[in-house]
Amino acid sequence: MTFFGTLTVVWYSALPWLWLIALMVIIFLAPQVIARMKGYSFGSQGGMGSKYLPPLVFVLALFLVPMQTQSSIAYVNTWVDWMNLIGASIGLGIYAWFVFHPICYLRNRKA
Amino acid sequence: MPKKYLPFESVSRRDLLKFSVGAGVVGPLALTAGSVKAVNTKAHIVIVGAGAGGISIANRLTNSLQGAKITIIDTREKHYYQPGWTLVASGVWNQAKTETQVSDWLPKSVNWVKGMVAEYDPDNNQVILETGQSVAYDQLIIASGLQLRYDLIEGMDVGLIGQGKGIGSVYASLDAAAATNTEIKRWISKGSGTGLFNLPPTALKCAGAPLKMTFTTLHRLEDTGRRDDFNVEFMTPSGKLFGVPFYNDFVKQRFSDQGVTRNDFWTLKAVDADAKKATYSVKGGEDQVKDYDFLHVVPPMTAGAALENSPLAFQPGESFTGWMKVDRETLQNPDYPNVWGIGDVMGMPSNKTAASVKMHAKVLEENFLASLQGKPLTAKHNGYTSCPLITGIGKAMLVEFGWDSKLLPSFSFIDPKKESWTVWVMKERMLRPAYYAMLEGKI
Numbered sequence A: 001m002t003f004f005g006t007l008t009v010v011w012y013s014a015l016p017w018l019w020l021i022a023l024m025v026i027i028f029l030a031p032q033v034i035a036r037m038k039g040y041s042f043g044s045q046g047g048m049g050s051k052y053l054p055p056l057v058f059v060l061a062l063f064l065v066p067m068q069t070q071s072s073i074a075y076v077n078t079w080v081d082w083m084n085l086i087g088a089s090i091g092l093g094i095y096a097w098f099v100f101h102p103i104c105y106l107r108n109r110k111a
Numbered sequence B: 001m002p003k004k005y006l007p008f009e010s011v012s013r014r015d016l017l018k019f020s021v022g023a024g025v026v027g028p029l030a031l032t033a034g035s036v037k038a039v040n041t042k043a044h045i046v047i048v049g050a051g052a053g054g055i056s057i058a059n060r061l062t063n064s065l066q067g068a069k070i071t072i073i074d075t076r077e078k079h080y081y082q083p084g085w086t087l088v089a090s091g092v093w094n095q096a097k098t099e100t101q102v103s104d105w106l107p108k109s110v111n112w113v114k115g116m117v118a119e120y121d122p123d124n125n126q127v128i129l130e131t132g133q134s135v136a137y138d139q140l141i142i143a144s145g146l147q148l149r150y151d152l153i154e155g156m157d158v159g160l161i162g163q164g165k166g167i168g169s170v171y172a173s174l175d176a177a178a179a180t181n182t183e184i185k186r187w188i189s190k191g192s193g194t195g196l197f198n199l200p201p202t203a204l205k206c207a208g209a210p211l212k213m214t215f216t217t218l219h220r221l222e223d224t225g226r227r228d229d230f231n232v233e234f235m236t237p238s239g240k241l242f243g244v245p246f247y248n249d250f251v252k253q254r255f256s257d258q259g260v261t262r263n264d265f266w267t268l269k270a271v272d273a274d275a276k277k278a279t280y281s282v283k284g285g286e287d288q289v290k291d292y293d294f295l296h297v298v299p300p301m302t303a304g305a306a307l308e309n310s311p312l313a314f315q316p317g318e319s320f321t322g323w324m325k326v327d328r329e330t331l332q333n334p335d336y337p338n339v340w341g342i343g344d345v346m347g348m349p350s351n352k353t354a355a356s357v358k359m360h361a362k363v364l365e366e367n368f369l370a371s372l373q374g375k376p377l378t379a380k381h382n383g384y385t386s387c388p389l390i391t392g393i394g395k396a397m398l399v400e401f402g403w404d405s406k407l408l409p410s411f412s413f414i415d416p417k418k419e420s421w422t423v424w425v426m427k428e429r430m431l432r433p434a435y436y437a438m439l440e441g442k443i
């Protein structure tokens, strides 16, 4: 496949989700930027939220990601299926940490 | 003197936008980039049909030729992503997902003649339109797809689809696919009854689609929790469900596991929509009449009268009689070397899929350019065709094969013999983008 061929497939795949990608970027950036202006770094202390919510997101994603594709975890069958699902769920768990960790930091400061 | 192009001149703003979005994600894949160098020609190239094959070869040749005049002939203004119709008829997609405008895909430089070819006259290098207008060519590419012959089933009319008479057909049109979904829902809400699913006695596009419709309907029936109240039967004119032995056996087994009665060597002959009765001719036996609550009609398919009556078709006595005659590897007509084929219209085993069109387009472009330059035709089509066989709403198998049913898997890590969620996601999310990239001539 050529370079522009690959880009074209990526482009058409992303097209219906551009709004979601933009929303997720904003949800990621807003707490990060605000917290960083108040001294936050990845090493800062989080809280209950950043400890328990990312694993919860991971577990929920195992069920919700197949449902989002109009399928179900019952049809996750081959090792490739499991790798894809676990990979996507870990990704969402990490994303949740990036969102909740600075939020918890800001809450800690307020308290 | 031919215009000199800067290397980036053919990159459109749309391409640049794609570049900015996609570069981060697929940067490393750039190493695989490659393109055909432009060839100078003054030839007038006429493409018949602006469907999947016609549009993709028009885009490819626009990029790889300089000075050529390209004309495409078709009346259809809307372009449909037909592989999505099974999802529409299964209640998974809405209609809008499969509809775009032909003009969105055609390069501006291509001359679009809104007409239908009624006659091919290859001895005089011209085609004659239904209006009587003749269009002369130096090179002809036939991409006219196939004709759905509902008229060969007595009493059948596409207007009956979705009218509460229990008739559905995913093939007829986008509206018919949506109406098929309505008719299936109507049957399910009745709470019981018989559904008859069919295969045609001819070659068909996407041979997996009638099976997919059966599997997604079974899924919906099972979801009611009252599957035993419904009777599902499947009719095969040839005794076979699928051309590749492994998948044929798989579907047979699955049908028996899911309580589907198979009637082999039964061909749908007539429909009495008001009485909800279907008549079948049975090989070696008497005609049989079946009552139904839902009937999935798959019509016989042919190449269309204009082609069938021309010297460009395989003649009676040859294999693939009535379909376009091409060398199945070079896609060139053996009798008229300036005539080429792409897509469903060609007479060859299987290969009536958009996945095949993707391969045809590459081979055709390469051989077409070679021929213009007087070089031997070295690109060879390997018969590749593919069909993500949906076995339930949410799972599918990636069926890919070539000549002689040889499996040709594209991804070493996807087991072509296993049902998979990943393959379903590919079908539901990735194949439409890949199809659009194919239309643009990018893959």
Ligand SMILES: Cc1cc2nc3c(=O)[nH]c(=O)nc-3n(C[C@H](O)[C@H](O)[C@H](O)COP(=O)(O)OP(=O)(O)OC[C@H]3O[C@@H](n4cnc5c(N)ncnc54)[C@H](O)[C@@H]3O)c2cc1C
Pocket: B048, B049, B050, B051, B052, B053, B054, B073, B074, B075, B076, B081, B082, B083, B084, B085, B086, B115, B116, B117, B118, B143, B144, B145, B146, B170, B171, B205, B206, B209, B304, B306, B342, B343, B344, B345, B352, B353, B354, B355, B356, B357, B386, B387, B388
């Ligand atoms: C329900 C369904 C499910 C499918 N599922 C899949 C799938 O899962 N995977 C897959 O790969 N493929 C699938 N396909 C098949 C795929 O859509 C076709 O193989 C593909 O569209 C063929 O491209 P084509 O250019 O040959 O024909 P088409 O795309 O049908 O285009 C033919 C064009 O030619 C025009 N034309 C016809 N006659 C003339 C004439 N005389 N003069 C001028 N123009 C003319 C028509 O108007 C049309 O625009 C499916 C198809 C259907 C209907």
